[in-house]
Amino acid sequence: MRIQRTPARTSDTQQQNLASPVEATSWREFAEFRQPDLAHSLVIGPKGSQALIERHQGSVGRQQSPAENGTETVEFQEKPSLPATPGPPVEYTRARFLVLGSWEGVVLEVTNETFIARLTDIHSGRPDEIAEFHKSDLSGSDLELLEPEAIFYWFVGYNDNRSGQRARSSILRFRRLPAWTPEEDEQARAWAHEAAQILWRK
Amino acid sequence: MAEQTPLVAGTAIVLRGAFNPAIFQPAWFAVEKLLPGEEAESAKVEIVTSQITSFTTAWLTIQVTNDRFMAHTQLANMELPLRDLVLATFRLLRHTPISVMGLNRDAHYEMGSAEAWHRIGNLLAPKERWEGLLNQPGTRSLTIEGTRPDKYEGYIRVKLEPSNVIPLGLFIEINDHFQFATPPSSPGDPWKSDTESLISSANMLAALEGAWDESFKRARSLMEGVLKF
Numbered sequence: 001m002r003i004q005r006t007p008a009r010t011s012d013t014q015q016q017n018l019a020s021p022v023e024a025t026s027w028r029e030f031a032e033f034r035q036p037d038l039a040h041s042l043v044i045g046p047k048g049s050q051a052l053i054e055r056h057q058g059s060v061g062r063q064q065s066p067a068e069n070g071t072e073t074v075e076f077q078e079k080p081s082l083p084a085t086p087g088p089p090v091e092y093t094r095a096r097f098l099v100l101g102s103w104e105g106v107v108l109e110v111t112n113e114t115f116i117a118r119l120t121d122i123h124s125g126r127p128d129e130i131a132e133f134h135k136s137d138l139s140g141s142d143l144e145l146l147e148p149e150a151i152f153y154w155f156v157g158y159n160d161n162r163s164g165q166r167a168r169s170s171i172l173r174f175r176r177l178p179a180w181t182p183e184e185d186e187q188a189r190a191w192a193h194e195a196a197q198i199l200w201r202k
Numbered sequence: 203m204a205e206q207t208p209l210v211a212g213t214a215i216v217l218r219g220a221f222n223p224a225i226f227q228p229a230w231f232a233v234e235k236l237l238p239g240e241e242a243e244s245a246k247v248e249i250v251t252s253q254i255t256s257f258t259t260a261w262l263t264i265q266v267t268n269d270r271f272m273a274h275t276q277l278a279n280m281e282l283p284l285r286d287l288v289l290a291t292f293r294l295l296r297h298t299p300i301s302v303m304g305l306n307r308d309a310h311y312e313m314g315s316a317e318a319w320h321r322i323g324n325l326l327a328p329k330e331r332w333e334g335l336l337n338q339p340g341t342r343s344l345t346i347e348g349t350r351p352d353k354y355e356g357y358i359r360v361k362l363e364p365s366n367v368i369p370l371g372l373f374i375e376i377n378d379h380f381q382f383a384t385p386p387s388s389p390g391d392p393w394k395s396d397t398e399s400l401i402s403s404a405n406m407l408a409a410l411e412g413a414w415d416e417s418f419k420r421a422r423s424l425m426e427g428v429l430k431f
Contacts, residue, residue, distance in 0.1 A: 176290060
């Protein structure tokens with residue numbers, strides 16, 4: 001007879017045996033977080049709102065295997081002393097984006113209504129292509145980043161929403177990565193090396 | 203054979219070091235232009251304190267304590283923006299000591315049938331040896347570790363479990379672990395390193411930028427390989 005196993009839940013009492021807490025980088029190791037001392041904590045949100053989100057009963061949360069103490073990140077088992085604002089559970093959304101194609105683009109030229117870019121396929125060795133996009137495809141904050149040599153990502157795929165509906169999507173997102181010159185990189189490394197030398201000498 | 207596209211998947215970058223959680227709030231990311239202003243405005247802030255910060259946006263979760271930083275997304279098209287966000291964050295905070303980094307991919311696959319679901323557990327952990335020792339033995343969790351194929355210290359772990367999200371689903375997690383300093387032998391002792399990792403993010407930044415593509419390909423290849431078992 002085959003049995004259907006129930007998922008591991010917060011009642012697990014097994015000792016965690018793998019990576020020690022100080023070196024683990026598996027993201028679920030965050031389950032080892034301890035509740036901070038909320039009595040002295042300032043909880044702030046956008047525009048000063050206060051919010052603590054508790055996990056709804058039955059929610060799967062983010063963990064696959066909860067740690068022995070059954071806690072998850074900021075999902076408090078005890079009632080916090082600060083006022084809690086009801087909100088949606090923090091958990092897997094089931095929404096997903098199925099990538100059909102992804103490119104990295106470099107802006108070559110910006111005109112009144114459009115911009116022209118060179119596109120490099122991220123996951124294949126296909127030759128680069130030149131494409132023209134409408135500025136109206138960009139969000140307001142990305143429009144601020146539009147200039148020659150700016151880098152962006154272009155994703156084409158299916159957007160599955162939480163109710164299971166699928167829509168074809170094209171998403172442009174500009175890279176928000178402050179450029180670091182090789183000289184800056186070298187300077188940072190030199191500083192760190194020098195500081196390390198001083199520290200080890202002590 | 204399982205469907206090759208996971209129903210739920212995620213990518214997380216986990217760093218261990220010394221952090222000031224109160225910095226990592228949406229407004230800071232917006233002011234530094236690392237997140238669009240509208241995303242920061244609509245972020246759901248769970249908590250911001252000197253000990254822990256946690257917030258989510260439409261595509262991103264950030265959780266930081268004094269010794270850990272995690273950035274996580276569940277959207278496949280946001281993996282590169284996730285990497286860029288971490289790169290940009292610690293270029294700005296480049297004097298942050300970072301000792302280890304994990305590039306983690308996780309996915310929940312539909313196995314298609316109970317037979318396929320049981321088969322993979324029985325293949326990886328045969329139950330014959332357990333008959334008579336345990337009543338109805340079943341695979342709860344299995345982790346396989348391999349050495350790194352590149353120049354970095356660390357390991358690669360593949361974890362397999364029954365999915366707790368999808369009925370008859372398989373959960374696969376890849377923990378691509380980079381070690382920039384030696385952990386203490388006992389809690390409370392300092393990390394050991396003859397590199398700059400204890401006082402800067404330079405090694406982490408170089409590894410994140412240099413090894414991301416290979417790590418991504420390796421994770422995909424590992425997951426596809428497991429599904430072909």
